[in-house]
Amino acid sequence: MNQHLRSQPIPFIDIGAQRRRLGKSIDEAVLRVLSHCQFINGPEVTQLEAQLAAFSGAKHVVSCASGTDALLMVLMAKGIGPGDAVLCPSFTFCATGESVALTGATPVFVDVDEATFNIDVESLKRGIATARKLGLKPAAVIPVDLFGQSADHDAIAAVAMSEGLFVLDDAAQGFGASYKGRRLGTLALATATSFFPAKPLGCFGDGGAIFTDDTALAETLRSVRVHGQGSDKYDNVRLGLTGRLDTMQAAILIEKLKIFEDEIAARNEVAERYARGLGNIMIVPQLAKGCTSVWAQYTIRLPKTVGRDQFAAALKAQGIPTAIYYPKSLHQQTAYRNFPVAEGGLAVSERLSQDVISLPMHAYLDEATQDRIIAAVRGAVSA
Numbered sequence: 001m002n003q004h005l006r007s008q009p010i011p012f013i014d015i016g017a018q019r020r021r022l023g024k025s026i027d028e029a030v031l032r033v034l035s036h037c038q039f040i041n042g043p044e045v046t047q048l049e050a051q052l053a054a055f056s057g058a059k060h061v062v063s064c065a066s067g068t069d070a071l072l073m074v075l076m077a078k079g080i081g082p083g084d085a086v087l088c089p090s091f092t093f094c095a096t097g098e099s100v101a102l103t104g105a106t107p108v109f110v111d112v113d114e115a116t117f118n119i120d121v122e123s124l125k126r127g128i129a130t131a132r133k134l135g136l137k138p139a140a141v142i143p144v145d146l147f148g149q150s151a152d153h154d155a156i157a158a159v160a161m162s163e164g165l166f167v168l169d170d171a172a173q174g175f176g177a178s179y180k181g182r183r184l185g186t187l188a189l190a191t192a193t194s195f196f197p198a199k200p201l202g203c204f205g206d207g208g209a210i211f212t213d214d215t216a217l218a219e220t221l222r223s224v225r226v227h228g229q230g231s232d233k234y235d236n237v238r239l240g241l242t243g244r245l246d247t248m249q250a251a252i253l254i255e256k257l258k259i260f261e262d263e264i265a266a267r268n269e270v271a272e273r274y275a276r277g278l279g280n281i282m283i284v285p286q287l288a289k290g291c292t293s294v295w296a297q298y299t300i301r302l303p304k305t306v307g308r309d310q311f312a313a314a315l316k317a318q319g320i321p322t323a324i325y326y327p328k329s330l331h332q333q334t335a336y337r338n339f340p341v342a343e344g345g346l347a348v349s350e351r352l353s354q355d356v357i358s359l360p361m362h363a364y365l366d367e368a369t370q371d372r373i374i375a376a377v378r379g380a381v382s383a
């Protein structure tokens with residue numbers, strides 16, 4: 001490899017490579033929408049919902065405007081509000097806790113497991129007790145399938161069942177992953193996902209979807225999606241949102257869904273190459289038994305002897321971008337620091353926020369480029 005190639009900047013997520021692969025099929029899908037002009041509730045929206053239901057195994061799919069709306073709409077449909085506690089991990093993207101706080105309910109933050117980054121069931125139990133002590137009614141838990149790996153849904157369901165909570169799965173990063181042979185979408189009362197462009201299945205703007213087997217809930221969600229409409233268009237029966245997915249985004253997603261399986265396989269190959277190349281010098285992500293990942297992120301933990309800023313700078317100097325998900329857990333952020341945390345504290349979330357860093361990860365990362373990243377990471381760690 002010549003010096004020029006060695007220092008070419010590498011994209012963190014290569015949306016362009018996928019765009020080139022899909023080429024005309026996307027252009028044609030968009031042109032179809034431009035010619036039928038049904039920009040809202042066009043035929044592609046219903047078609048996509050049916051295809052997502054078939055893909056996930058869920059009975060109902062309600063597409064919507066974003067992953068955040070997907071979470072919020074479920075909480076609204078279930079009547080979550082002031083006095084309710086909704087348990088969620090602190091080590092996640094802000095939208096998980098934000099959707100709870102927007103309803104007037106109280107997010108209660110719980111810790112995560114050090115190996116999988118996903119919700120720690122013992123901390124969840126402590127969080128439920130904490131909520132009760134504060135006079136709140138524990139109403140729901142939102143596990144997150146962080147970085148693409150399924151959470152331990154059986155263990156979460158068992159706690160939820162015995163404590164009388166419903167489960168809303170935040171699969172914004174994990175859609176396409178499975179748990180004990182079942183795709184996410186069927187492992188909770190409702191599952192929310194996001195089609196933000198950088199997610200494993202992304203559109204060309206904002207979008208999201210909700211998966212559920214509960215027919216009554218699906219119906220309520222369809223009402224919430226359009227301002228709480230009832231059967232009489234001018235008698236709105238509840239509060240809702242402008243929560244629809246654009247027809248154009250649905251048309252794009254239909255084309256992307258065709259190659260999604262193939263992309264998931266490619267992402268898994270990239271993850272395996274990283275593990276082979278880096279596993280002996282640092283903590284690489286581990287899949288729990290029965291769990292698969294769609295590798296929304298490939299997040300490593302740096303050894304204590306390696307400063308994260310210097311590490312990122314060393315890679316950047318070689319054209320290799322990194323990102324930190326998440327430098328602050330939710331309970332450490334300004335908007336969320338006054339909400340309760342589970343008894344015993346959130347030591348793992350705090351530790352992870354200190355030492356995680358994510359490497360370029362996408363379905364189009366070729367071997368030569370990945371070898372360059374692995375060599376740079378090894379160099380930066382041993383420097």
Ligand SMILES: *Cc1c(COP(=O)(O)O)cnc(C)c1O
Pocket residue numbers: 066067068069092093095096144170172173193194195196206207208
């Ligand atoms: C991206 C993300 C969301 C929100 O999705 P948007 O489509 O950006 O609103 C929610 N939860 C998690 C864990 C996410 O990563």
